[in-house]
Amino acid sequence: MAVAEVVVVGSCMTDLVSLTRRLPKPGETIHGQKFFTGYGGKGANQCVQAARLGAKTSMICKVGKDSFGYDYIENFKKNGIPIEFVGQAEDAATGAASIIVNGEGANLLLDIGDLKRAAHVITRAKVMVCQLEVTPSVSLEALKMAHTGGVKTLFNPAPALTDLDPQFYTYSDIICCNESEAEILTGIAVGNPEDAGRVGLALLERGCKTAVVTLGPEGCVVVSTKELIPKHVPTKKVTAVDTTGAGDSFVGALAFYLAYYPALPLEEMLRKANFIATISVQATGTQSSFPYRKDLPQDLF
Numbered sequence: 001m002a003v004a005e006v007v008v009v010g011s012c013m014t015d016l017v018s019l020t021r022r023l024p025k026p027g028e029t030i031h032g033q034k035f036f037t038g039y040g041g042k043g044a045n046q047c048v049q050a051a052r053l054g055a056k057t058s059m060i061c062k063v064g065k066d067s068f069g070y071d072y073i074e075n076f077k078k079n080g081i082p083i084e085f086v087g088q089a090e091d092a093a094t095g096a097a098s099i100i101v102n103g104e105g106a107n108l109l110l111d112i113g114d115l116k117r118a119a120h121v122i123t124r125a126k127v128m129v130c131q132l133e134v135t136p137s138v139s140l141e142a143l144k145m146a147h148t149g150g151v152k153t154l155f156n157p158a159p160a161l162t163d164l165d166p167q168f169y170t171y172s173d174i175i176c177c178n179e180s181e182a183e184i185l186t187g188i189a190v191g192n193p194e195d196a197g198r199v200g201l202a203l204l205e206r207g208c209k210t211a212v213v214t215l216g217p218e219g220c221v222v223v224s225t226k227e228l229i230p231k232h233v234p235t236k237k238v239t240a241v242d243t244t245g246a247g248d249s250f251v252g253a254l255a256f257y258l259a260y261y262p263a264l265p266l267e268e269m270l271r272k273a274n275f276i277a278t279i280s281v282q283a284t285g286t287q288s289s290f291p292y293r294k295d296l297p298q299d300l301f
């Protein structure tokens with residue numbers, strides 16, 4: 001079995017996208033202009049972006065034994081992601097997300113037993129990435145397994161929880177969140193890089209070694225225990241057409257650089273992750289907007 005350098009423990013969602021002229025009222029049926037499905041889920045998105053940059057990955061997740069589940073497995077294969085630890089639950093549907101319904105589906109069935117079965121892959125990786133679209137105690141266990149095994153942990157607390165277990169901070173080498181998640185976690189509203197720096201320092205006090213706050217068109221801010229001075233890493237000005245999944249493109253790219261270019265200064269990795277996520281906002285869709293290595297400037301590698 002090939003070793004994975006980037007392991008992701010997280011969610012898969014089939015996005016059910018209905019384009020309508022307006023949002024329905026509760027219980028109202030309105031006819032859409034267009035309907036399509038897309039591949040989503042923060043965990044899978046991040047894994048796909050890392051794989052498209054050339055990372056050897058492994059995805060640990062759970063889908064249903066339904067057509068969406070089989071389709072998702074095909075999507076992983078197309079992206080070169082091994083499916084050894086993509087479980088298929090008999091008794092739950094593949095997670096789905098749409099404007100009006102939101103079900104976590106099989107994602108919540110990913111359990112500690114699934115992690116134990118993948119332990120040899122988790123502990124041999126360079127980087128383990130997780131989020132909060134699976135059961136939080138499962139994400140926490142993944143962080144513990146990786147951290148204890150000397151694997152760098154990248155935690156994306158999304159969607160954010162107000163009462164996050166404090167152990168999430170101590171087992172995270174890097175915590176990466178966006179402005180709204182930053183506010184939920186710390187109570188500090190983020191409107192500019194200075195606010196993001198204050199959030200970063202507050203997160204370090206809780207025990208993580210490095211905090212990154214993404215700021216949409218403003219790029220990101222990073223602060224770490226090595227030097228308690230927040231640094232703003234700006235990104236290029238572009239015309240965004242669809243920012244959905246930008247944060248996942250960013251996290252997936254950061255995981256790639258942490259695994260493959262560990263000697264690169266962190267700010268340089270963040271400049272490159274900004275560059276890649278900024279490309280993703282210039283195309284529509286989530287995974288469909290994530291760039292491939294062959295289409296990127298070669299000085300990124």
Ligand SMILES: Nc1ncnc2c1ncn2[C@@H]1O[C@H](COP(=O)(O)OP(=O)(O)OP(=O)(O)O)[C@@H](O)[C@H]1O
Pocket residue numbers: 178179214215216217218219220235236237238240243244245246247248250273274275277278281
């Ligand atoms: N309008 C934009 N212009 C340029 N780059 C952008 C823009 N929006 C996002 N990015 C890039 O994507 C990264 C992540 O964006 P953001 O902070 O909006 O994450 P997010 O809110 O998690 O994304 P999502 O829209 O998927 O929820 C930014 O750090 C930046 O590099």
Ligand SMILES: *[C@@H]1O[C@H](CO)[C@@H](O)[C@H](O)[C@H]1NC(C)=O
Pocket residue numbers: 158159160178179180181216247
């Ligand atoms: C941050 O990410 C969450 C998903 O966890 C999303 O709902 C929210 O809109 C994002 N916030 C910003 C400011 O982009």
